[in-house]
Amino acid sequence: MIRTDFRSLIKAWQRAKYFTGNFVRYYMPDAPFLALFHFRERAVRNEARKDIEKRIAYYTRLKPGSKIDTKTAVRIGDFRFPWKEKKRHTTYFFDLFTYVRCFPKNLLFNYVAGDVNWNFPSPTFAKTRPVTDGFSNTVILPLNKVRHFRFIKDSLNFREKKDMIVFRNVVRRQPWRTRFLEKFIDHPMCDAGQINTDTDRPEFVKPYIPMQQQLDYKFIASIEGHDVATNLKWVMSSNSIAVMPRPRIESWFMEGTLIPDYHYIEVKPDYSDLIEKLEHYIAHPDEAEDIIRHAHEYVDRFRNKKTETLIARMVTQRYFQQTGQLNPNDK
Numbered sequence: 001m002i003r004t005d006f007r008s009l010i011k012a013w014q015r016a017k018y019f020t021g022n023f024v025r026y027y028m029p030d031a032p033f034l035a036l037f038h039f040r041e042r043a044v045r046n047e048a049r050k051d052i053e054k055r056i057a058y059y060t061r062l063k064p065g066s067k068i069d070t071k072t073a074v075r076i077g078d079f080r081f082p083w084k085e086k087k088r089h090t091t092y093f094f095d096l097f098t099y100v101r102c103f104p105k106n107l108l109f110n111y112v113a114g115d116v117n118w119n120f121p122s123p124t125f126a127k128t129r130p131v132t133d134g135f136s137n138t139v140i141l142p143l144n145k146v147r148h149f150r151f152i153k154d155s156l157n158f159r160e161k162k163d164m165i166v167f168r169n170v171v172r173r174q175p176w177r178t179r180f181l182e183k184f185i186d187h188p189m190c191d192a193g194q195i196n197t198d199t200d201r202p203e204f205v206k207p208y209i210p211m212q213q214q215l216d217y218k219f220i221a222s223i224e225g226h227d228v229a230t231n232l233k234w235v236m237s238s239n240s241i242a243v244m245p246r247p248r249i250e251s252w253f254m255e256g257t258l259i260p261d262y263h264y265i266e267v268k269p270d271y272s273d274l275i276e277k278l279e280h281y282i283a284h285p286d287e288a289e290d291i292i293r294h295a296h297e298y299v300d301r302f303r304n305k306k307t308e309t310l311i312a313r314m315v316t317q318r319y320f321q322q323t324g325q326l327n328p329n330d331k
Contacts (some may be wrong), residue, residue, distance in 0.1 A: 015328050018146060020096040026081060030101050032190070037102045040310045042045075051301070053286075058254060059140040060237045062123050062322045066137065068108050069122035070097050077105030080097050089113035089114040093146045096125065098309065101143060107325050113143070115226040117249050119188075125316075128227040129258040130250050139319050141312050142252040148230055149186055149252075151237040151299060158239050158289055163282050165219035165243055165274075167192040168209045169231075171199065176245075176269065183271055184330070189278060191217065219243045219265070236263065236295040241288060241318070245269045253302065263295050278308060280317055 013059055025033075029257060044052060082088045098107065111125035119130060120137040127148075129138035140147065169185075171177045171194040181204045184190035193206025205249040213240055222229040222242040227249045238273035240263040247255035262265035265281065267274045281288040302308060320326035 008316070019090075026094070026097065030051040034080050034099075034102045034199060037310070037313050040306065041314065044310070052314065055311055056315050056318055058069070058257075059131070059252070060318045060322065061136040062139065062319070063135045064322075066072070066123050066323055067212070068323050069110055070108060070200060073108035073110050074099050075105070076103060076107050076109070078169065089144075092127070092145050095143045095145055096141065098310045102313055103316065103320060103326070107320050109319065117118060117227050123319060125319070128251045131248055131250045139315065140250070140252055141315060142308060145252070145308075148233065150227075150234045151303060152211070152215075152234050158218060158241075159285055161218040161240060162216055163278075164189050164191055165191075165221055165278060166209065166214050166217040167223070168195055168206070168214065169221075169223065169225065170194065170196045172196065174225060177225070180221065180223060180271055184274070187275070189275060192221070213241055219283065222264070224249055225252070230268070233266075233299065237299045239292055241265055241291055242295070243267060243274070243277070245271075252308075258298070259294075262291065263298050265291065273288035278327065 008212075010134045012268065031253060081093060081097075095196075096111060100107075109125060110120070110122060112120070114127075116126040116138065117130060120126070123137050123139060125141050125143075126138050127141070127143040128202065129136055129140060165184075167180060168189065169177060171181065176200070177194075181192055181194060181201070184192045185204060191206075191209075194204045195206070195208045197205055211234065218240060219239045220231065220235045222232040222235055222244040224244075224247065227245060228247070228251045229242075232242055232244070232255070233253055244264060244266070245268065246260060246266055247258065250256040259262060266278050267277055281291075317326065321328050
């Protein structure tokens with residue numbers, strides 16, 4: 001009880017800190033944020049700029065001549081906190097406001113908050129999109145990043161962990177997650193279960209396992225939900241290994257660039273090779289540790305919050321340029 005109460009106090013403090021800080025910044029004038037954006041943009045070193053440009057191009061794949069849907073668009077000057085809305089999507093709003101506030105108030109944009117696993121008919125900001133190599137009207141920004149971009153320090157090395165995989169998620173209208181539970185709910189190498197009780201499969205319900213306890217396992221299932229697998233970022237920053245089918249949806253984390261069996265352990269969509277894969281890496285810990293090292297290298301590029309905010313603002317700038325609202329030489 002004491003540990004639970006302490007954890008609740010910590011969460012309440014973090015929540016209060018988050019809202020206080022964001023509302024203070026919300027009511028501040030835009031000029032300091034604009035000046036900081038330009039200063040950091042000019043300060044980018046040449047060796048870093050190439051990687052940043054690649055990322056901007058990855059997130060922004062609009063066709064030449066793309067036009068805003070003016071019927072549904074929001075004007076930057078009118079983009080204010082949605083006090084009267086029932087679903088405020090507060091974290092999405094604050095993140096998006098941070099990026100668009102640095103640009104002229106007359107510019108227009110479309111955005112969708114929440115889980116997105118489809119393509120849009122016109123240029124739209126969103127958290128996620130289907131993995132694609134071609135053009136896309138979805139321009140990715142790091143939205144709801146307080147939930148999705150959590151990285152951790154893992155004090156337990158891979159060889160000290162349990163020779164098992166753990167899966168604990170909410171499962172609702174996700175047949176690919178249900179399929180995992182049907183196959184492995186009773187398997188001795190799998191600690192699998194869903195944490196929500198609103199289900200017609202009560203035999204799948206198991207107690208919630210905190211993140212720190214999941215780190216006791218060598219392998220952690222990172223199976224997509226309605227869009228991406230939320231836990232993938234913190235799993236890849238740990239000394240456990242993410243196990244999953246090849247991603248179908250991608251976010252700011254660029255899941256579409258992850259290399260199977262290099263950054264994570266890839267399994268078939270029907271999970272038929274899961275146990276075989278686990279047994280292989282248990283028997284070959286050197287190979288497993290190589291994957292962990294590669295995963296850490298991948299995660300490191302996302303750790304600098306100032307740089308990530310700069311790139312997000314540069315993506316926003318590219319959006320306005322590619323929709324014909326801002327000249328390439330305008331700042």
